[in-house]
Amino acid sequence: MGTYTALQEQWDRKRRELDLTQDMVAEKLGISQSSVSDYLNGKMPLGLEAAIKFAQVLEIDLRLIYEEDIPLPSWSWADRVASLSRTERDELLELILNANKGDG
Numbered sequence: 001m002g003t004y005t006a007l008q009e010q011w012d013r014k015r016r017e018l019d020l021t022q023d024m025v026a027e028k029l030g031i032s033q034s035s036v037s038d039y040l041n042g043k044m045p046l047g048l049e050a051a052i053k054f055a056q057v058l059e060i061d062l063r064l065i066y067e068e069d070i071p072l073p074s075w076s077w078a079d080r081v082a083s084l085s086r087t088e089r090d091e092l093l094e095l096i097l098n099a100n101k102g103d104g
Helices: 003-017 022-029 033-040 048-058 077-082 086-103
Strands: none
Touching: 003 033, 003 048, 022 033, 022 048
């Protein structure tokens, strides 16, 4: 299944559930309604940044609409986390815990 077909499928499934219109999504994404339509119809390529924003608005897992390999940073996660302050680590943990609440 292609990326655009996947996005359209998720849009069709979630828009009623979340009571969304293309205008509402456009406002949340900071783009025009015609751009939302172009993404949904496959007229505009869905890059990673746009896919992340659509996934957030539709409250779905990114992998449902973005099938490309997601580039990983060259640094290791362990090194990056180790360099965080205590406050930053606490904030990161809170973000992870809140993100996982929707998985259960």
